[in-house]
Amino acid sequence: MHIDRLERYWMIIVIIILASFFAALVAGAVVFGVRLPAPIEKINPRALLDSPEYGTPGKREVVAEDGSVTYEWIIHAQKWNFVTGSEERNADGKDILRVKQGDEVTFIVTSRDITHGFMIEHHNVNFEVVPGEIARITTTFNRPGEYAVLCHEYCGIQHQGMWALIVVEPASATSAQN
Numbered sequence: 421m422h423i424d425r426l427e428r429y430w431m432i433i434v435i436i437i438l439a440s441f442f443a444a445l446v447a448g449a450v451v452f453g454v455r456l457p458a459p460i461e462k463i464n465p466r467a468l469l470d471s472p473e474y475g476t477p478g479k480r481e482v483v484a485e486d487g488s489v490t491y492e493w494i495i496h497a498q499k500w501n502f503v504t505g506s507e508e509r510n511a512d513g514k515d516i517l518r519v520k521q522g523d524e525v526t527f528i529v530t531s532r533d534i535t536h537g538f539m540i541e542h543h544n545v546n547f548e549v550v551p552g553e554i555a556r557i558t559t560t561f562n563r564p565g566e567y568a569v570l571c572h573e574y575c576g577i578q579h580q581g582m583w584a585l586i587v588v589e590p591a592s593a594t595s596a597q598n
């Protein structure tokens with residue numbers, strides 16, 4: 421079969437591009453640990469508040485068998501706030517979530533009403549919050565600072581005001597306080 425020279429070049433270029441996309445995908449998954457957030461469980465959003473497991477937003481400590489401590493943070497998204505169980509608010513009335521540098525936190529997020537978004541600035545956390553689904557994603561806070569949690573899914577008139585703030589306290593400062 422005769423293949424024109426130019427056509428052959430294009431075929432080679434296309435194969436190289438596809439191969440590099442595939443290599444990037446494999447590198448992302450294997451080397452950089454990129455994981456898609458997966459819905460682990462279904463829940464009836466109307467019965468969410470009665471759920472013994474997920475009904476009460478808040479942070480809890482999880483101690484592994486080897487004594488290492490991580491955290492789980494249950495968060496409800498609803499028009500137009502993230503309900504986090506935190507008692508602390510900033511000047512805009514938004515929840516402040518405090519963690520320490522080095523903390524590994526698994527966010528368990530679901531919606532009480534409609535679809536929202538959940539994204540943490542400068543961290544590998546970014547997903548849709550779909551009513552009826554419990555999403556779970558784990559991240560580690562290595563750099564002290566303040567990071568916004570944003571709803572990036574248009575959810576109505578106050579969408580742009582739907583955010584919260586994560587404050588990562590430096591490890592040394594917190595150990596001095598405690």
Ligand code: CUA
Pocket residue numbers: 498499500535536537571572573574575576579580582
């Ligand atoms: Cu919630 Cu936009």
